[in-house]
Amino acid sequence: MKQRTLATAVAVAMLGTGAAQAAGIEFWYGNTGKPEEAIQAACAAFNKSQDKDKVTCVGQGSYEVAMQKAIAAFRAGNAPALLQVFDAGTLDIMLSDAAIPLSEALPDVKWDDYISGAKSYYQASDGRLFSQPYNASTLVFYTNKTLLEKAGVAKTPQTWEEVVDAARKLKASGVACPYGTNAEPWIIFEQFAARHGEPIATKNNGYGGLDAEYVFNKGLIAKHMQDLKAWRDEGLVRLDVDTKAGKFVSAFTSGECAMMEGSSGSYTTALAGLGGRYELTVSLAPMYAGHERHNTLVGGGSIWLMKGHSDEENAASKAFLDFLRQPVQQLALTEATGYVPVTQSALDSVRASGKQDQPAFKAAALGIESLNEPATPASRGIRLGFYTQFRAGWTEEVQKAFNGEQTMQQALDNAKTRGDELLKRFAATYSGAKLP
Secondary structure, eight states: OHHHHHHHHHHHHHTTSSOOOOOEEEEEEOOOHHHHHHHHHHHHHHHHHOSSOEEEEEEOSSHHHHHHHHHHHHHTTOOOSEEEEEGGGHHHHHTTTOEEOHHHHOTTSOGGGBOHHHHGGGBOTTSOBOSEEEEEEOEEEEEEHHHHHHTTOOSOOOBHHHHHHHHHHHHHTTOSEEEEOOOOHIIIIIHHHHHTTOOSBHHHHTTTOTTOOBOTTSHHHHHHHHHHHHHHHTTSEEOGGGSSSSSHHHHHHTTSEEEEEEEGGGHHHHHHHHTTTSOEEEEOOOBOTTOOOOOOOOEEEEEEEESSOOHHHHHHHHHHHHHHHSHHHHHHHHHHHOOBOOBHHHHHHHHHHTOTTSHHHHHHHHHHHHHTSOOOTTTSOOOOTTHHHHHHHHHHHHHHHHTTSSOHHHHHHHHHHHHHHHHHHHHHHTTTOOOO
16 A cells, blocks of 8 residues: 555656656546537547647446446556546545545646535545536526416516416416426435535535434425425426426427426527427526525536556646646537536636627526535535435435335435445445545
8 A cells, every 4th residue: 555655646746747758548437418529529629739648538328337447447457547427426436545636636726716616526624626627517497488478477486486386377277297307316305405505414414424324304305305296296296207208308398398407507408409489598496485595516527537547647637637627628518518617717718708698608607606606514515425326225215205105204214224324334334534
């Protein structure tokens, strides 16, 4: 271990020396579709911009597969130089000993340029930034203004009480799907908890230690989940399986559903799908009346510098990260995908270019506003072990409740029990480890 630590220190020290020679590196990512096309375009642009280094960008099909394969490759001594990790995998990669904290490896970078809502998820308690925010998104609220107005709803709903009132009017006017959702945790659970300032777990959602316990089965989170079940039973909410399109985003973009919460990155897809037949509005996600709004969580992924590479490869990795950080590259990613720019320099560039009112940047600006709402310890992020497995178990229990196989309260209690078992197993796996 001491030898590896020494080797890592030497590699880190060499990153900024300029003495490294040309190198070829691999960047593994998990995106598909439009984001993958944008990533490949960025890789091609980097390789074309200079002839010193070459990056090969390799898609792994999903975030989960990319992380699992990269950690296995690291243990076998052949990890990629750079790895995209999704938000929920942050703690796993932090404690894997497979990556170098970027603010230590690249001390010359102005990390304060990153908007707080994009970087706080990837920071240690002492402020060190472990990875470079890349494809960032958050939750916003989409409405089909045309359908709402036909139903007699003149104002975009801002509270859940207004959403339900609008949904009842939409249903009465003949809209079969007033509100659509996939009922997955990122949308209806995690983002809801963050903006309402409600903790998912003790220890500030895990930031305070590995001995956290889940607490989402009571309070406002439990109320909201029970409300969603009741609203679905009333015909106001439809899940993926309830829609003709089979997916809630597709159901919204076809005009089948009139309202949805979705990623800020879905804006261009929604706008193109509605195709001028309907007027689209996008706003901050709904709140329960009487509750103060806090920041939503950043979604998407960040890029990690993997250990075990030569000075030349580390220098090439730094060059590629520098390239991706350029405002022009961030804006290209936003225009292609709807992901939000992640640095103040990029935001200033948008304003200077006069593009802030263009469709591609409208939802991005709203997403940044949502990310930068006042924060609390409960809205900083989620740093809980085996969180991807927890998400799967939570979804399984909640789906049983929606299907009538158990009450929603039973579902949440069961999900807590399963989640706490995962947290205990994670703590045992990393016994003696100190959270960054």
